[in-house]
Amino acid sequence: MASLLRKTMGLSLFLVLVSLKLSFGAVYEVGDDKGWTVNDKSYYTGWAKSKKFHVGDVLLFRYDKQIHNVVQVDKKGYHKCNAAKPIAGFNTGHDSVTIRSDEHLYFICGTPGHCEAGQKLRIKVSRSKVPVVxxxxxxxxxxxxxxxxxxxxxxxxxxxxxxx
Incomplete structure (x- = not known):
């Protein structure tokens, strides 16, 4: 009887842990091993297209804070590489952004010339019917x-x- 109780409790615990893991979003290190830096112009476009982003996922930006930063901008700021009207700014070298809605997100490096050289990222967020905790x-x-x-x-x- 005690053995059956242990197995039942173990299975219940396993199911709780699995459901907790499934309810939290994935963590994506922007640029993978290269991080957030100047790359060829299509690097971050290809990187983002290779992923499927959802509400609750986390974008982790790692970069040299002496050289780069992260500026969240609107669509116009992204296309024109203009950080004059930022939505948010980050400069620690190890910044995380949690995706909170299914709207597109736009990020650029605010260092002059970096965005124009390709250091910009557009995140297309998939619409999801699964609630995220x-x-x-x-x-x-x-x-x-x-x-x-x-x-x-x-x-x-x-x-x-x-x-x-």
Whole structure:
């Protein structure tokens, strides 16, 4: 009986973990190994066409912050390589952008000449009928150390370890 209970709980836990994994978006490192830098003019177009982006996915921009930046612009700013009216700007060298709607997204490098040289990206977001769950906030280590509530994933891991 205890063995059956363990197997049932293990299967239930597995299904919860699988559903959590499926509900969070994918993380795409822009440009893959090359990152966000000046490439040939069609590089980022080809990179984006090789992916299927959905609401909830995350774009990770990695670049040398001394040389590049990331500017989110509208369609006109993208086509004209104009960062004068940015939607958002990033300059840490390790920036992430979560796709929050099924609208197209446009990014350019604001360093003079870089966008014109091909450092620009258009993301076409696929319309999806699957609801996307926002990732949980980071664990507050201080709260947890004071006896705060157990984060869901940590509780699940503890439960699994206790089963075996």
């Amino acid at each position: 926002e990732p949980p906030p980071p664990i507050n280590q201080a709260s947890f150390a004071r006896g705060g509530s157990c984060p869901l994933l940590l509780c699940i891991v503890i439960l699994v370890i206790g089963l075996f």
